[in-house]
Amino acid sequence: MAYAEKVYKVRNGKQTKQYTWRARYKRPDGTWGSEPGFPTKTLAKEWGEGQEASIREGRWIDPALSRVTFGAFTKKWMAAQTPRGRTVINRWELLERHILPRWEHAPLHAITWFDVDAWSRTMTCAQSVVGHALTLMSQIMTGAVDARHIQVNPLYGRRKTGKSNSAAAGPRKSSEEEKWAPPETVLRLARRMGPVNGLLVLTTGWTGLRWGEGIGLHRRNTLLTRRQAYDGGFFECPILRVEADEGEVAEYSVREEGVKRKKRIQRLEPPKNATSVRDIDVPPFLAALLQKHLVEWPHDYVFSTPSGTWWWRNNWGILIRPAADGRGATKRHGRWPAKEAWEPIMPGLTMRDLRHTHDTWQAEDNVAPVLAHEQAGHKFPGIKGVYQHPTPEMRQYRLEALQRRFERAMRNLGWSDVWDV
Known part of the structure; x- marks a missing residue:
């Protein structure tokens, strides 16, 4: 049965009178899990009861796993894939040049389509590269769902809105540049x-x-x-x-x-x-x-x-x-x-x-x-x-x-x- 307990703040090595509440709940393996930072006892207890309800229904996600960063999970996901060699190169190029500089340290549960869509519109590369980057991010987030790090992939089935800055990368190739040879x-x-x-x-x-x-x-x-x-x-x-x-x-x-x-x-x-x-x-x-x-x-x-x-x-x-x-x-x-x-x-x-x-x-x-x-x-x-x-x-x-x-x-x-x- 979930319950809440006080957590006193410490300043200069001494306990103060200020406190927050920590939720305690039974994990699937029978051990006690906890989540700190609640302002009231009621909120902490309700959160813990919600975790136990999710466990009983078989849809529970460990909060610690949902806080894993996108960069850390990406390394795990890439290591588990077995595509053709050129695909591996292309994926790492997208990750290192475009995706990880923005999302490497973001917790998985904090990634939303609103933020990703807004970020995609700031990219100055070709439209096709923007699309490939979003597709790869969605594949990784789906992997996070399958690995039970998050409940849903917020990128799945979504389409970019508005216009990106990819036009800044240069004009579209002319027909003369899209070559065929006599x-x-x-x-x-x-x-x-x-x-x-x-x-x-x-x-x-x-x-x-x-x-x-x-x-x-x-x-x-x-x-x-x-x-x-x-x-x-x-x-x-x-x-x-x-x-x-x-x-x-x-x-x-x-x-x-x-x-x-x-x-x-x-x-x-x-x-x-x-x-x-x-x-x-x-x-x-x-x-x-x-x-x-x-x-x-x-x-x-x-x-x-x-x-x-x-x-x-x-x-x-x-x-x-x-x-x-x-x-x-x-x-x-x-x-x-x-x-x-x-x-x-x-x-x-x-x-x-x-x-x-x-x-x-x-x-x-x-x-x-x-x-x-x-x-x-x-x-x-x-x-x-x-x-x-x-x-x-x-x-x-x-x-x-x-x-x-x-x-x-x-x-x-x-x-x-x-x-x-």
């Missing part, structure tokens, strides 16, 4: 980067592989054969396979307790979702280039570094940036050879842009949407995604369109070979 541009970039690294550029442009899928492509999954019954015989074409267990290389930071510096690691992980596990049809010209490369390349991973290891994103950036953006000429310096000047081909072009390029080409060539979604590793939405399926005729049409696009670009450039021997 096939001639992809070929010029590939030639400049050489028969190995340039082949990854070509493969990304003509198949739409994600970055991690490309550098994680193993030779055992390269140029396998798709075989389907078609027109009284069989349709066959070479494919690249994205595996279910080790579909792509993830790169992320490992955080060690007590160590400030984060350790960067790479490892093979499953693709981001079930639809990303797929076989990608390869047009004839690309199959021939890959076949020649596999004969000459000594390593297991088709697009690895010269030593056979996976590329790091920043190291790949050192290669693709001058190739796409251009560079000035340099003289020989010690063991570093002289370099000729390169005119810009397409400043700012990235591997992600090349994946977008492939999907744009598919739309331009009127590839059946259900096949275009499959080849990109996307889920075809709606009931049509259940009823429609790619057919050999659809596949043949797509491959012929990609082959024509390559041949037309080669004619426009006046090339007979991709690589300038």
Whole structure:
């Protein structure tokens, strides 16, 4: 049975005549819990009786757990998650750059939607980042509910009100900045980067592989054969396979307790979702280039570094940036050879842009949407995604369109070979 007791204030080590009331109540394990700071005996007793009623009804939340700070619970929540590596990086970037500076020391029970919504309107980052930050906060608060730290998630199902300051981060990208590349541009970039690294550029442009899928492509999954019954015989074409267990290389930071510096690691992980596990049809010209490369390349991973290891994103950036953006000429310096000047081909072009390029080409060539979604590793939405399926005729049409696009670009450039021997 809950009751209230006096708690006398102490000043200079001596008890004074001033006091407050402390609630005492029976916890679920039979021990006595307490909560100080009530101005009257009645309020303290009523609060304790409310705790015991919640315990009997099975909805009690330990007040000590509800006072855990958002930052402390976030570390616990992040440690319990097992997402793909890139997701871990993205979450920590949101937490460290945006969320924790404001909410790290806030008790869980003190976080309200009113305060979070007001805070979101002061953020000067892109609207998409604001949305991701609110989503991540809501996921963590839902975790706090599941861990019985709080009764409800005040962020669940809520939508931002008013306008944020995200416009201060700069104007929206223009259509010219949301890049896709003409096939001639992809070929010029590939030639400049050489028969190995340039082949990854070509493969990304003509198949739409994600970055991690490309550098994680193993030779055992390269140029396998798709075989389907078609027109009284069989349709066959070479494919690249994205595996279910080790579909792509993830790169992320490992955080060690007590160590400030984060350790960067790479490892093979499953693709981001079930639809990303797929076989990608390869047009004839690309199959021939890959076949020649596999004969000459000594390593297991088709697009690895010269030593056979996976590329790091920043190291790949050192290669693709001058190739796409251009560079000035340099003289020989010690063991570093002289370099000729390169005119810009397409400043700012990235591997992600090349994946977008492939999907744009598919739309331009009127590839059946259900096949275009499959080849990109996307889920075809709606009931049509259940009823429609790619057919050999659809596949043949797509491959012929990609082959024509390559041949037309080669004619426009006046090339007979991709690589300038």
